[in-house]
Amino acid sequence: MKAPSIYLSSILFSVFTLLAAPPAKAADKPNFIVIFADDLGYGDLSCFGHPTINTPNLDQMAAEGQKWTNFYVAACVCTPSRAGLLTGRLPIRNGMCSDKRRVLFPNSAGGLPPSEITIAKFLKQKGYQTAAIGKWHLGHLPQFLPTSHGFDSYYGIPYSNDMDRIAKKSNTQTAIDEDYKAYDLPLMRDTKIIENPVDQRTITKRYTEEAVKVIRQAQQKGDSAKPYFIYLAHNLPHVPLFRSEKFKDSSIAGIYGDVIAEIDWSVGQVMEAVQEANEKSPNSQTYVIFTSDNGPWLSYKTHGGSAGLLRDGKGSTWEGGMREPTAMWAWPKQVNSGVVQEMGSTLDLLPTFAGLIGEKVPGDRTYDGYDLSPVLLGTGPSPRKEMFYYHGAQLFAVRSGQYKAHFKTKTSYVKGQKMVEHNPPLLYHLGHDPSEKHDIAKDNADIIEKIKQLAADHKAGIKPVENQLIKKIEG
Numbered sequence: 001m002k003a004p005s006i007y008l009s010s011i012l013f014s015v016f017t018l019l020a021a022p023p024a025k026a027a028d029k030p031n032f033i034v035i036f037a038d039d040l041g042y043g044d045l046s047c048f049g050h051p052t053i054n055t056p057n058l059d060q061m062a063a064e065g066q067k068w069t070n071f072y073v074a075a076c077v078c079t080p081s082r083a084g085l086l087t088g089r090l091p092i093r094n095g096m097c098s099d100k101r102r103v104l105f106p107n108s109a110g111g112l113p114p115s116e117i118t119i120a121k122f123l124k125q126k127g128y129q130t131a132a133i134g135k136w137h138l139g140h141l142p143q144f145l146p147t148s149h150g151f152d153s154y155y156g157i158p159y160s161n162d163m164d165r166i167a168k169k170s171n172t173q174t175a176i177d178e179d180y181k182a183y184d185l186p187l188m189r190d191t192k193i194i195e196n197p198v199d200q201r202t203i204t205k206r207y208t209e210e211a212v213k214v215i216r217q218a219q220q221k222g223d224s225a226k227p228y229f230i231y232l233a234h235n236l237p238h239v240p241l242f243r244s245e246k247f248k249d250s251s252i253a254g255i256y257g258d259v260i261a262e263i264d265w266s267v268g269q270v271m272e273a274v275q276e277a278n279e280k281s282p283n284s285q286t287y288v289i290f291t292s293d294n295g296p297w298l299s300y301k302t303h304g305g306s307a308g309l310l311r312d313g314k315g316s317t318w319e320g321g322m323r324e325p326t327a328m329w330a331w332p333k334q335v336n337s338g339v340v341q342e343m344g345s346t347l348d349l350l351p352t353f354a355g356l357i358g359e360k361v362p363g364d365r366t367y368d369g370y371d372l373s374p375v376l377l378g379t380g381p382s383p384r385k386e387m388f389y390y391h392g393a394q395l396f397a398v399r400s401g402q403y404k405a406h407f408k409t410k411t412s413y414v415k416g417q418k419m420v421e422h423n424p425p426l427l428y429h430l431g432h433d434p435s436e437k438h439d440i441a442k443d444n445a446d447i448i449e450k451i452k453q454l455a456a457d458h459k460a461g462i463k464p465v466e467n468q469l470i471k472k473i474e475g
C-alpha cells in the first residue's frame, strides 16, 4: 500500500523539520530603544542646522536612517509629554496635565494611573524584557515608578534635575560652579534611593553605561535572549547643565554645546553596542529612535537651547515648544532612509512598535497615536494628518495638513505671561511659513471652519478624569 509509506515519510519529514528548526529566538521580534532628551530644541543638532553644536553620531543616525522634520511631542512640558510617549494617549485622557501645576513635583502625590498601559507593559506581555533608564517624571511614589509600570528595572532620577533645590543659587550659577550638591536630588535603582544627592556631572555617562550593559547582557545570551525595550531618558540638557570631565570646554557652543556633545557621544555608544551585539546574534534587529520631550527653555539664554527657525520654545504651543529634532535608525536592516517631512508624534511610538511586531494596540481605550511602520519600512505614507496642541488641560491649537490654527496662545515658559484668545483663530501655513510669522486667517475662513470642526469633534471625545498633577503629599 502506498498510503502508509507516504504517511511515514511525511512524519519523518516533520520530525526532521522539527529537529532542524531553530529554537525560538530574539530575532523573531525586534528590539526597541527610545532615547529621549530633555528640553532639547529643534535647532540644537548639527543635522538640524545648528552652526556651532557638533553631533556626528546623531547626524549619522539621521543620514543612515530617517530624519523627521515634522515630529511632535504630546505636550510642551516634561510630565505630560512623557505620559503621552509611553501610553500613546494624550495626557488629557489620563489626568497627566493641568493648568495649575503643569508637571509633577517632589511633593506631588499623583502619577501615571496604574490602569494605563505603557509601551513597557504592552511589550512585556508580548515577551519582552524592559528597562527604564534616566528621568521618569511620571510619579515618584512606589505605585507610580517604572517598576510598577511594566519595566523590569529602573535606574535614574525620578523627576527633573532642578528639583529638590536646597542652595539659594540659580540653575545657571549651579552649572558654572558644577555644584551638584545644590540639589538634594535622588538617584534610584528600581525602588531604592542609591545616591543622594546624585552627582549630576557623570549622570549622562552613567545612564549610557547602564543602557550599553542591557544591550550587552542580551548579546551574551545570544539568540536565546528575550527581545528588549530600553527607554533611555536623559535628564539633560534641562538646566542646570552638567557634563563629565571629558566634555568640559569641548564645544565652541559653550556649556550647552558640551552637554549636547556628551548626549551625542551617548547615542554613538548605543549604536556601537547594537552593532556589536548583532555580530554575535546576526538574526537580531534593533530600532533606535531619538527625540526630545519639549522645546528649548529659552529664558535660560545660553544655558537653554534653540528651536532654530521655529517660533518660541518650551511651555508654548508655538512650533518651537512641541516640534522636536527626531531621528529613527535600525540595525542591521535599515529603515527606508531619507528625510521625512510628513507628520509623526511620540504618541505614535506605541502603535508603531505594535505594528512592527504584528500586534494590535489594546482595544479597550482610545489611542491618539498612529502606526508609523509604513513610513519606517517605506511601504506607505504617514497616517498622521493632524496634531492637537495642548497647553495644560486646554486645547490651544490644531494642525490639519499644512494648516495650523491657534485658538489661544501664551508665549514661552515665563511667569506673568498672559494667555491670549484669538477669535477668529490665527492661521498659519506651516509649509510656506514654518516660523509662524504670517497670519493668513483673513483669507481662509473655510479652512478655519474645517479646523474648528476638527477641534469640536476631538473635544467631544474627551472624558473628564481625576487630575494627577494637582494632588500633593499631605504634611
Ligand code: MG
Pocket: 038, 039, 077, 078, 238, 293, 294
Ligand atoms: Mg523637558
